[in-house]
Amino acid sequence: MYKLKATILKDIQILTRDKVGLIIMFAMPIILAIVITATQNSTFDLVNKNKVPLLLCNKDTGTASKQLIIAIEKIGMFEIKNVVPNHSEKQIANRMHEKDALIAIIIPQNFSTKINAKANATAAKALNNFGLDSEPTKILVDSSLQPISLLYHPVLQLSFRQSINGALQSALQMVQSKQVLKSLYFSLNEKELPDTLEKEIINNQVAINEIPISRDGSKTIPNATQHNIPAWTIFAMFFVVISLGSSVVREKLNGSFIRLKTLPTNYLVALLSKQLTYLIVTLLQAVVIFAIGMYLFPYLGLPKLNLPSDILGLFIVSFICGWCAVSFAICIGVFAQTQEQANGVGAVSIVLMAAIGGLLVPSFAMPASFQSIIKLSPLHWCLEAYYGLFLEAGKLKDIVLNILPLIGITIFIQLITLYGLKKKNLI
Amino acid sequence: MSQAAVSIKNLAFKHQAQENYCLHNLHLEIKLGDRFGLFGPNGAGKTTLINCMTGLLKYQQGSIQLCGVDVKNKPKEINKIFGFVPQDFSFYQELTPIENLAFFGAWSGMKKSDIKNKTTQLLEILGLTDVANKQVQKFSGGMKRRVNLAIGVIHTPKILFLDEPTVGVDIHSRQAIISYLKTLNESGTTLVYTSHQLNEAEELCNNIALIDNGQILANDTIKNLLAKHNQQGLEELFITLTGKSYRD
DSSP: OHHHHHHHHHHHHHHHTOHHHHIIIIIHHHHHHHHHHHHHHHHHHHHHTSOEEEEEEEOOOSHHHHHHHHHHHHHOOEEEEEEOTTOOHHHHHHHHHTTSOSEEEEEOTTHHHHHHHHHHHHHHHHHHHHTOOOOHHHHHHTOOOOOOEEEEOTTSOHHHHHHHHHHHHHHHHHHHHHHHHHHHHHHHHSSOOOHHHHHHHHHOOOOOOOOOOOTTOOOOOOOHHHHHHHHHHHHHHHTHIIIIIHHHHHHHHSHHHHHHHTSSSOHHHHHHHHHHHHHHHHHHHHHHHHHIIIIIGGGGTOOOOOOOSOHHHHHHHHHHHHHHHHHHHHHHHHHOSSHHHHHHHHHHHHHHHHHHTTSSSOGGGSOGGGHHHHTTOHHHHHHHHHHHHHTSOOOGGGGHHHHHHHHHHHHHHHHHHHHHHHHTTOO | OOOEEEEEEEEEEOOTTOSSOSEEEEEEEEETTOEEEEEOOTTSSHHHHHHHHTTSSOOSEEEEEETTEETTTOHHHHHHHEEEEOSSOOSOTTSOHHHHHHHHHHHTTOOHHHHHHHHHHHHHHTTOGGGTTSOGGGSOHHHHHHHHHHHHHTTOOSEEEEESTTTTOOHHHHHHHHHHHHHHHHTTOEEEEEOSOHHHHHHHOSEEEEEETTEEEEEEEHHHHHHHTTOSSHHHHHHHHHOSSOOO
16 A cells, blocks of 8 residues: 555645646646637627627618518617618628627519519419409519628638528518518408507517426536536546656656566556556546636626536546546556657647547537547537536436446456556566 | 575566567676776676666666565565665655655655654765755755765665766766765665776775676676786776777
């Protein structure tokens, strides 16, 4: 036992004197967590709170285009900047290149006339179907609609563009529906649709209630912090490969290992000491990053991290994640011939495992061919276990099926390490 | 008949990737209490032989016994018998001498109190007390050699293997090391020593062996060897037995 204590003390002394290693293990993931959360949070705010600048060029003079503009305003996503109607598409594009706005809408001439014509045609068709009198042939000739142009800056991402497109389609649909309704009402009653009835029919839309499904029945909507902090904590834990993998290689390459082999103590004691020391490091990383999410994030204007109710479960998941990360780092250190190899292979493999594990892109968004590979990444199981606690408000029993594969992968890594140690005559 | 500190019979060793044996048909006996020097040109097999004696290399044929214990069959037992001062600095550069001695002392199986006492004593003898709490990486080559030696002897071994312990050190450090090794030998530790410094052999060793091409060419007291080969000094004897060609 004294040998193990002395070895742990030695490892702690070496670790605390490795300033670069400490920065990589603690500062880097903290910076990542803050930057990524802030970025994702601002994207959320952009859509939900801030407004996207939009250039609007209305070449139409009718009421339908005015109604469309009102509908666009009601979406609440856009800060509308009107452009004089005689602006050409090229002039509008130039303004966008100057970053005046990321998107622009051009409503074509006679838009209202054609919307009305189309609405009348639709209404007439409906009335004909009901067996009522109408003049469909005359109306159908004028029903061809020139499309509304949506110009966008190439920096605008596809998902964001699709979101804007969807909102505009919704506004356009509302204007068209309103015109059809007016036309139908006029055909049936031979008078204009009353404003009160129009508002009642148009505005009486069914609301959509977003309800997160949590295991404890709470309805707190998860924010960017709840998503990012667990992910970057796992990333940080696995990044001990840089410090620990190098430490194992350094010990193998420098003379100290030669002397250790001539002493009456098994090298497994050294590896056990490294596992325990770095396991404590990974738990400290988790504590520090969680604390930053809880106490520092609100000061930075970011959402606060809410810890799960099952703190014991959180500790156990963090412990097993840390154990897996440390086992992986030692395995890399045992097989690597040089520190450069350990650092390079270690870092690249962590990024790869993070990518296929769903830390960078959600695993549900990955192609079907990737779905079985995902399960090979220990980071995937770590993330699933953390999400079970942080996002689903689950208990330890709810995430057992995520922890068991993680333990299995960890034991497998340990066995490979033992094989490497035997093969390289290190034990 | 007194027990031998080291007894080597018909030893043969080759590295896995090599066809030829580095050591072959090698016999050697070193008495308990000896100050034994192993000399030879570069690539002669000195370090390989030391590594076989310490169990770091697994030999293919023959046997090596340290104080009657077989090196191959009882590796953990022999590790308690000897101390080793490798040619390279074999310690943690990030630690201080005290921290290095505490760690290697524990791995040698010593108690905490014994480590503490022996550390104080060794640091004093080897002139390291003033730098006892400074990281070794900031030390000069001579100071690092002394730390290397202190770690090798902390558990007071019966046999001490030293692979070129004075290489690259100044005269003061060399004197301190040689002087301490003599004191250690007087207290009962057998020294098995390799070096290129033939003057050190005359100063320190009572028995020497010349090794070349993996075989022992001569093994006796310095006086007997010089008389037998009719030479005035060790350098002439060395050249006579190993030739003048370069080896590296």
